[in-house]
Amino acid sequence: xxxxxxxxxxxxxxxxxxxxxxxxxxxxxxxxxxxxxxxxxxxxxxxxxxxxxxxxxxxxxxxxxxxxxxxxxxxxxxxxxxxxxxxxxxxxxxxxxxxxxxxxxxxxxxxxxxxxxxxxxxxxxxxxxxxxxxxxxxxxxxxxxxxxxxxxxxxxxxxxxxxxxxxxxx
Numbered sequence: 182x183x184x185x186x187x188x189x190x191x192x193x194x195x196x197x198x199x200x201x202x203x204x205x206x207x208x209x210x211x212x213x214x215x216x217x218x219x220x221x222x223x224x225x226x227x228x229x230x231x232x233x234x235x236x237x238x239x240x241x242x243x244x245x246x247x248x249x250x251x252x253x254x255x256x257x258x259x260x261x262x263x264x265x266x267x268x269x270x271x272x273x274x275x276x277x278x279x280x281x282x283x284x285x286x287x288x289x290x291x292x293x294x295x296x297x298x299x300x301x302x303x304x305x306x307x308x309x310x311x312x313x314x315x316x317x318x319x320x321x322x323x324x325x326x327x328x329x330x331x332x333x334x335x336x337x338x339x340x341x342x343x344x345x346x347x348x349x350x351x
Contacts, residue, residue: 188249189342190218190327193229195238197344203332211272211293212328213282216335218245219325224292226347244342247327252287252338256331261290264297264318266311273305286331291323 192198206214219225222242229240259282261268272293274281282288293301297318304314329335 191225193225256286
């Protein structure tokens with residue numbers, strides 16, 4: 182994985198968030214509770230449009246600069262390069278409430294989104310083996326999500342740049 186001194190990241194939703202809070206997230210997400218961003222603008226737009234449809238509010242994308250290289254030198258992190266067994270087990274444990282993210286400040290990897298969630302659920306419920314799940318997942322190019330779980334890390338290494346309103350069909 183290539184590291185950046187400053188990485189532009191995005192958070193899609195319906196609110197302008199100049200000062201993100203990590204304790205606002207839900208426990209059983211892929212990488213636990215935290216503030217989620219992505220390095221993929223189109224993915225943030227999709228998140229914003231999904232949230233907008235549920236809330237019936239205008240979608241927007243918050244833009245940040247993340248001092249990634251410096252952050253990773255000064256925190257505990259876990260980076261998943263691909264959909265592999267470690268990623269599958271981590272996401273499964275997290276979604277089952279087992280808290281594999283405890284003690285971590287930064288987690289990065291693929292999203293268990295609509296394209297892959299059925300496979301993850303089949304594995305979680307024991308209908309398919311890890312090997313079968315991984316065979317299915319190998320056909321998907323991982324998306325990107327970064328979960329920031331430590332408020333001090335967010336305050337020190339994540340800088341709000343702007344919030345862009347987007348049209349729902351964009």
